[in-house]
Structures are given as C-alpha cells and as structure tokens.
Amino acid sequence: MPLTFIEIEKQKNWRIGLLFIVLLFLYFCVTLALIQGFYFVFLNPVFLLRGINWAYLLIIMAFSFMFATIHFLFSAVGAVGSVMRHLGATLPDPEDGIHKRLMNIMDEIHVVTGNKRNIKCMVIPSLSMNALAVADLNGEAAVMITEGLLSRLTRDQLEAVMAHEAYHILSGDCLETTVAASFFGMYASMLEKIKDLGEENGRGFHPAFLFFRILLKLSQILNMFISREREYRADAASVRMTRNPLSMAEALHLISRNWTGVGFIGNGLEMLCIVSPQAAALDESEGWWADLMSTHPPIRKRMGILLNMASTNIAELDAKLNQKTETTNMQRSAEPVYYALDPKQQWQGPFSIADLSSLPWLSPLTWIKSGSEQAIERAWRNPLIDPIFIASLSRQESEISDFVCPHCNQPLIKISYEKTRAYQCRFCSGILVGTDKIPRIIARREVPCTDRLKSLAKAVLSDNQRKTTINKLRGIDAKTKSFLPCPKCKHAMFRTFYSSAYLVEIDRCGICGLAWFDADELEILQCLIENKITLRVGISPA
Amino acid sequence: MAILLLILISVLIAGLAVFILWTIFIYNQLVSLRNEVQNAWKQIDVQLKRRHDLIPNLVSIVKGAMEFEQDTLEKVVSARTRAVAATKPQEKAAAENMLTQALGKLFAVVESYPQLKSNENIMQLQEELTTTENRIGFARQLYNDLVANFRTKLEIFPNNIIASLFSFQREEYYSAAEADKAVPAADISIRKT
Numbered sequence: 001m002p003l004t005f006i007e008i009e010k011q012k013n014w015r016i017g018l019l020f021i022v023l024l025f026l027y028f029c030v031t032l033a034l035i036q037g038f039y040f041v042f043l044n045p046v047f048l049l050r051g052i053n054w055a056y057l058l059i060i061m062a063f064s065f066m067f068a069t070i071h072f073l074f075s076a077v078g079a080v081g082s083v084m085r086h087l088g089a090t091l092p093d094p095e096d097g098i099h100k101r102l103m104n105i106m107d108e109i110h111v112v113t114g115n116k117r118n119i120k121c122m123v124i125p126s127l128s129m130n131a132l133a134v135a136d137l138n139g140e141a142a143v144m145i146t147e148g149l150l151s152r153l154t155r156d157q158l159e160a161v162m163a164h165e166a167y168h169i170l171s172g173d174c175l176e177t178t179v180a181a182s183f184f185g186m187y188a189s190m191l192e193k194i195k196d197l198g199e200e201n202g203r204g205f206h207p208a209f210l211f212f213r214i215l216l217k218l219s220q221i222l223n224m225f226i227s228r229e230r231e232y233r234a235d236a237a238s239v240r241m242t243r244n245p246l247s248m249a250e251a252l253h254l255i256s257r258n259w260t261g262v263g264f265i266g267n268g269l270e271m272l273c274i275v276s277p278q279a280a281a282l283d284e285s286e287g288w289w290a291d292l293m294s295t296h297p298p299i300r301k302r303m304g305i306l307l308n309m310a311s312t313n314i315a316e317l318d319a320k321l322n323q324k325t326e327t328t329n330m331q332r333s334a335e336p337v338y339y340a341l342d343p344k345q346q347w348q349g350p351f352s353i354a355d356l357s358s359l360p361w362l363s364p365l366t367w368i369k370s371g372s373e374q375a376i377e378r379a380w381r382n383p384l385i386d387p388i389f390i391a392s393l394s395r396q397e398s399e400i401s402d403f404v405c406p407h408c409n410q411p412l413i414k415i416s417y418e419k420t421r422a423y424q425c426r427f428c429s430g431i432l433v434g435t436d437k438i439p440r441i442i443a444r445r446e447v448p449c450t451d452r453l454k455s456l457a458k459a460v461l462s463d464n465q466r467k468t469t470i471n472k473l474r475g476i477d478a479k480t481k482s483f484l485p486c487p488k489c490k491h492a493m494f495r496t497f498y499s500s501a502y503l504v505e506i507d508r509c510g511i512c513g514l515a516w517f518d519a520d521e522l523e524i525l526q527c528l529i530e531n532k533i534t535l536r537v538g539i540s541p542a
Numbered sequence: 543m544a545i546l547l548l549i550l551i552s553v554l555i556a557g558l559a560v561f562i563l564w565t566i567f568i569y570n571q572l573v574s575l576r577n578e579v580q581n582a583w584k585q586i587d588v589q590l591k592r593r594h595d596l597i598p599n600l601v602s603i604v605k606g607a608m609e610f611e612q613d614t615l616e617k618v619v620s621a622r623t624r625a626v627a628a629t630k631p632q633e634k635a636a637a638e639n640m641l642t643q644a645l646g647k648l649f650a651v652v653e654s655y656p657q658l659k660s661n662e663n664i665m666q667l668q669e670e671l672t673t674t675e676n677r678i679g680f681a682r683q684l685y686n687d688l689v690a691n692f693r694t695k696l697e698i699f700p701n702n703i704i705a706s707l708f709s710f711q712r713e714e715y716y717s718a719a720e721a722d723k724a725v726p727a728a729d730i731s732i733r734k735t
Contacts, residue, residue: 097665097666097669100666100669101669101673104669104670104672104673105673107673107677108673108676108677108680111585111589111677111680111681111684112680112681112683112684113684114578114581114582114585114684114688155672159676241680243683
C-alpha cells in the first residue's frame with residue numbers, strides 16, 4: 001500500500017525534526033572533540049583522565065555556539081541577494097509570455113499556501129535544467145529557476161516544481177541548510193588546515209584530532225541524510241498543493257535527462273536545488289552507501305513514490321514520454337526545414353515554418369534556402385513562407401490597401417505622411433505617393449531631418465553626382481532604364497532623378513501617376529531641399 | 543494536617559491555573575483557526591471577482607471573429623451577469639458553476655478558430671483566465687483544507703468541551719457541483735474543482 005502525501009509529510013516532519021536535534025548535539029560533540037584535540041597536543045595530555053569538568057564544558061559550548069551564531073547571522077543576512085548576484089538571476093520580464101506564466105504560477109502558489117510568505121520568483125540565464133530556493137534573515141525569499149527549465153516544462157510541471165521549491169522556503173528548510181552550513185562549514189575548513197599543517201611538517205595527520213575528524217564526517221553524513229529527507233517531504237508537499245503527482249514525476253524525469261547545471265551552480269548551493277547539479281554517478285545509485293553520501297535521493301526513487309500516488313509506474317511513464325517524443329520527432333521530420341540569411345549575412349537554421357514566423361528579422365526580402373534543395377530565393381517567393389507576412393500584417397491594426405510593394409510583393413498599408421495620404425510597406429519601409437502630392441510633402445516640415453538623414457543625403461548626392469557624370473560622359477540616359485513594377489498597374493516604372501538639382505532617384509509610373517520611394521529616399525529628398533544641400537564640386541551636368 | 547490542607551489547596555490552585563491556561567490556549571487556537579477559515583472563504587470571492595472582470599475583455603476580443611457562435615458568447619455573458627448579481631451562497635455557487643461551464647465551452651470553440659488561437663491578445667487572455675481558474679481552484683482547496691483542520695480541532699477530545707462551551711460551530715466544506723465532477727470534453731487548460 002503506497003503512502004499518501006499526507007503520511008509522507010508527517011513521517012518526514014518528525015524524522016527531520018529529530019535528526020536536526022541530533023545534528024545540533026553532534027555540533028557540540030565536534031566542538032568538544034576539537035578542543036580536546038588542541039588540549040592534547042599543546043597543553044595537558046592527561047586532561048581526559050581527570051574526569052569531566054562541567055563548568056569548563058559549558059563555557060566551551062557557549063563560546064562555540066556564539067561563534068556559530070555570528071557566522072550564521074553573517075551568512076544568512078542578505079543570502080538572497082548574494083545568490084542572485086552569483087547566478088546572475090533577474091526578476092521575470094512581464095512582457096515575455098513564458099516569464100508572465102511563471103509570475104502567474106507564483107501567484108497561484110501564494111494563493112494555495114494562504115499567502116503565508118511573500119516569495120519572489122527569479123530567472124537564471126542558463127540553459128541548464130534546475131531550480132533552487134533561497135531565504136534569508138532580511139525576510140527575503142526567492143525561488144530561482146533556469147531559463148532552460150522554464151522553457152521546457154509544461155504549465156502543470158512548472159507549477160509542481162515551483163510548489164516544491166516554495167515549500168522549502170515555507171518549511172524553513174532554506175534557513176536550516178544555512179544553519180548547518182554555518183555550524184559545520186567552519187570546522188570543515190579548520191580540519192583542512194590541520195591536515196595541511198600536518199603534511200607541511202611531514203608528520204601527517206595528528207591522531208589527537210582523529211575523534212574530531214570522525215565526528216565531523218558523521219555530522220556531514222547526517223546533514224546529507226536530512227537533505228534527502230527534505231527532498232522527499234518537499235515532493236509530498238508539492239503534491240499536497242497541486243494535487244498533481246504525475247506532473248511532478250514528469251518534471252523530475254525531464255530534468256534527469258538533461259544538463260542540471262554542473263559548473264554553473266556551484267558547491268554549497270546544491271542542497272538548495274531540486275536535483276543535485278553535481279551529476280555524480282552516486283546520486284542515481286541506490287543502496288546504503290549512496291544513501292549516505294549524496295545530498296539528493298535518486299530521482300527514480302522519488303519518481304517511484306510520486307507515480308505510486310498517481311497509480312502508475314515508471315515503465316508506463318517512460319513509454320508515454322517516449323511515445324510523445326516520437327510523435328513530436330515524426331511531426332518535425334515531416335515538416336520542411338529552411339535556412340535563412342540573417343542581417344549579418346550568416347546562414348541560420350534549420351527552421352520550421354513556425355520557427356521562421358517567430359524570427360524578428362525575417363522579411364519578404366530575406367534569402368531562404370530549403371533544407372532539401374540548394375536553390376536560394378527571396379522569402380516572399382516561397383508559397384509556404386509568404387503567408388507568414390500576410391498573417392503578420394493582418395495582426396496589425398493598420399488599414400491594408402490594394403497596392404503591392406514592388407520589392408516585397410506584400411500589400412501596402414495606408415499611412416498619413418506629412419498629413420497626406422501615402423502607402424507604406426511594413427517590411428522594407430518604402431513609400432508610395434501620388435506624383436502630384438510630392439511638392440506639398442516637400443513643403444511641409446513635420447518629419448525631422450536628423451543628423452543621420454543629413455549625412456545620408458550628402459552621401460547619396462555625392463554618389464549620384466558621380467554616376468551622372470560618368471553616364472553623361474558615356475552618353476547613357478538612365479531615364480529609360482526599366483526597374484520595378486508599378487504597385488498599382490504592374491507595368492515597369494522608370495527610375496529617374498527627382499530633379500537635376502536634387503539628385504535623388506525615384507521610381508515613377510507614367511500611367512498611374514504614382515511615385516515609389518525606397519526606404520529613406522523621401523526623407524532624404526525633404527532633407528536636401530529643406531537644408532539646401534547641393535554639391536559644389538564636380539563636373540556640371542550641362 | 544494544616545500542611546496537608548495547604549498542599550491540597552496549592553495543588554488545586556495549580557490545577558485550576560493549568561486548566562484556565564489550557565482553556566485560553568485552546569480557545570485562542572480555535573478562534574485563530576476560525577478566522578483563517580473565514581479569510582480563506584473571502585479569498586475565493588477575490589478570485590471570483592478577478593474572473594468576472596476578465597470576461598468583458600474576452601468577449602470583446604472574440605466576438606468579431608466568432609460570428610457564428612453568438613449563442614456561446616451570450617451564454618458566457620449571461621452567466622457572468624448572474625454570477626455578479628447572485629447574493630446567497632447557494633445561488634452564487636450555482637451561477638459560478640454555470641460560468642465555469644460556459645467558459646469551458648467558449649474555449650473549446652476558440653480552439654476551432656485558427657485566427658483566434660494564434661491571436662496574441664487571446665493567448666494572453668487565455669493565460670490570464672487559466673491562472674484565474676487555477677487560483678479559484680487553489681483558494682477553494684485551501685478553504686477545504688482549513689475547514690478539515692478546524693473540524694478536527696473542534697471535534698477531538700477535550701477540545702470539543704471548550705468548543706461547546708463557547709458555541710463554536712462547524713464550518714461547511716465547499717463541494718463541487720455534480721457537473722464539475724465530469725471529465726471535461728476538451729483540454730482547455732483550465733483547472734476544475
């Protein structure tokens with residue numbers, strides 16, 4: 001008959017309480033063993049034979065307890081801030097959908113725990129899969145979760161993990177861990193010093209400290225045992241809160257298959273994590289030795305308990321998750337994949353259609369290469385990718401016109417430019433206006449002429465002046481060269497300078513009376529005229 | 543003899559003092575538990591109010607795209623109106639259950655509209671409603687857990703003597719409607735209680 005989460009919690013509660021008292025008692029024994037060791041080495045070797053002096057023992061204990069408390073206060077005050085800085089954790093971004101979900105889940109945990117304590121949630125910028133809870137004496141408490149874990153878990157799984165971590169805070173596990181670390185950490189480093197000194201002197205480890213060493217090891221083992229019991233209890237508490245043992249088991253299963261953050265989440269924090277980041281083989285072994293020497297219980301054992309509550313078993317869960325992975329893989333293999341040339345001219349991919357639609361830099365003019373073919377084409381020419389742009393336009397609140405961008409082949413949207421009706425391409429930022437409206441646009445000065453536009457205008461003017469001179473010398477007339485299709489009638493437009501004074505090239509349709517300006521061209525023309533920018537050097541066109 | 547009497551009186555006084563202290567302790571414990579239960583009940587109302595506030599937004603976003611599902615939308619709107627207007631606990635519970643069902647149907651319908659499913663506003667709103675439904679579920683769960691705890695403290699011996707002395711009443715559990723116990727037909731990621 002499997003235990004219920006209530007029975008597990010009760011059982012672990014009294015066991016942890018009792019063991020913690022034993023641990024504190026061991027602390028005094030360790031202190032005493034250390035003092036005796038020093039006494040034996042430096043002062044009076046027959047002290048032990050004289051019997052126990054209780055007053056002396058009490059003074060030693062009072063002092064050691066005082067030192068340990070001071071150490072604890074120093075480590076426990078501001079612990080959240082120092083762990084946060086160490087791991088680079090930040091508060092979740094409310095604009096981000098996944099982070100927003102995390103914040104909502106944290107609020108749900110507050111509701112189910114009766115708002116007993118305000119717990120912050122934080123995100124660690126790491127691809128590893130782990131989560132940890134920290135609390136300090138300033139009253140701060142936080143559950144920190146890696147981006148890797150946050151992105152891969154479902155809502156229910158994430159809720160189970162957050163409930164597990166929140167329970168570590170609410171039950172005082174975090175502070176207890178800090179207490180134990182403070183009490184025994186000092187002695188562990190002292191033992192190392194004694195060992196080093198012995199080796200330097202060539203005498204080896206002094207036998208007077210043997211008892212101290214054994215007791216310290218015993219306390220460390222006991223501490224790890226308590227840590228394992230805490231994990232079982234937090235799993236049970238997570239089920240009590242979410243009533244969903246299956247999701248907790250699935251989350252553990254998923255975490256165990258991925259990188260848990262070894263090297264990223266350092267020593268000392270491993271007891272605070274949902275699974276040990278150290279990834280030692282011992283962690284997953286069973287048996288008394290593994291039980292004694294690891295901070296976390298084997299994941300399969302934890303999963304076994306949780307799955308018992310859900311009336312299923314590990315084999316069934318494995319089969320279910322493998323089937324899900326196979327289905328996802330089959331769906332993925334059936335989908336076409338693409339590579340896209342990013343703005344830095346680097347090929348990126350492979351991307352599915354869904355991946356492509358979420359790329360912020362994808363535009364109809366992006367070069368695309370299909371995974372199975374070597375041919376390269378513009379994104380808008382691909383019939384499977386083109387609907388992405390239509391969908392993105394329909395999501396915007398702008399009014400779509402009947403004109404089509406000559407570059408991107410996408411509908412232009414209606415805009416008001418210098419309070420005049422114009423049409424703009426949302427992707428390449430080109431603007432279409434009636435040729436009769438150009439003078440009034442140029443006359444108005446609402447669009448500011450920035451420094452960037454000014455320098456761009458000078459560069460364009462200089463380049464066009466040079467090209468004009470060369471063409472004149474060669475006897476070529478640029479006006480006759482056909483270029484882009486008209487956004488309205490689709491006939492080829494002719495590309496010409498706006499005027500011989502202002503050498504900015506624009507595309508005009510003689511049939512429809514429309515002029516097409518590529519991105520920045522209209523602003524550059526306005527800027528040239530507004531600031532009277534003309535070239536003073538070069539060969540006169542005449 | 544006088545010493546014996548003195549000892550007897552002292553024991554009686556000490557016993558009485560222990561009894562009074564124990565009574566005070568039990569009484570205070572029961573009072574704080576009762577307050578926790580009442581607070582948990584109010585928390586359910588807070589979450590229900592949150593749900594009522596979200597529904598007008600949801601309706602305004604989906605109504606344009608769901609021309610042929612006006613009936614589903616109307617049911618949501620009328621269920622909300624009834625839930626907001628209900629004053630008696632039983633009436634309120636019935637109205638809220640109806641609203642839960644209406645919302646469930648609405649989201650099942652949304653699933654069949656691809657343009658709605660991919661709409662960012664709808665996705666955000668769906669997340670907000672999912673979290674609200676979860677919070678309502680969790681608030682009810684907390685309430686029932688506290689009621690169970692309160693009832694246990696009230697009924698165990700010798701607490702039951704103090705409880706009857708000071709007229710402490712048993713709080714009632716929140717029980718799910720029969721319709722809610724049925725397995726939902728479509729997965730809409732909304733928790734049922």
